[in-house]
Amino acid sequence: xxxxxxxxxxxxxxxxxxxxxxxxxxxxxxxxxxxxxxxxxxxxxxxxxxxxxxxxxxxxxxxxxxxxxxxxxxxxxxxxxxxxxxxxxxxxxxxxxxxxxxxxxxxxxxxxxxxxxxxxxxxxx
Numbered sequence: 001x002x003x004x005x006x007x008x009x010x011x012x013x014x015x016x017x018x019x020x021x022x023x024x025x026x027x028x029x030x031x032x033x034x035x036x037x038x039x040x041x042x043x044x045x046x047x048x049x050x051x052x053x054x055x056x057x058x059x060x061x062x063x064x065x066x067x068x069x070x071x072x073x074x075x076x077x078x079x080x081x082x083x084x085x086x087x088x089x090x091x092x093x094x095x096x097x098x099x100x101x102x103x104x105x106x107x108x109x110x111x112x113x114x115x116x117x118x119x120x121x122x123x124x125x
């Protein structure tokens with residue numbers, strides 16, 4: 001029998017396939033992004049993972065075996081929030097955090113708002 005690797009079609013399908021405790025962590029990440037993003041932002045599956053879009057790619061998130069990641073699509077925000085992110089592994093627009101500990105909601109909301117501002121500014125050019 002051939003093994004199928006089904007790519008989820010919805011964020012809920014993606015989350016349903018993620019084992020605990022990462023599933024609960026990603027649900028908190030999703031809620032924090034949703035609460036700080038504009039109402040018009042949509043969450044979709046792109047590149048096989050959940051992403052929010054607003055005037056372009058806003059950010060994505062995913063679970064891996066030993067960590068979860070938040071994908072910012074830009075490294076400039078890593079620099080802007082460098083001191084607040086110092087306890088996390090970061091690289092090229094990505095923040096890694098433990099599967100059982102989401103980033104603090106207040107920090108996530110600040111990052112989301114900064115990313116929204118970047119996307120708005122880029123579109124206004």
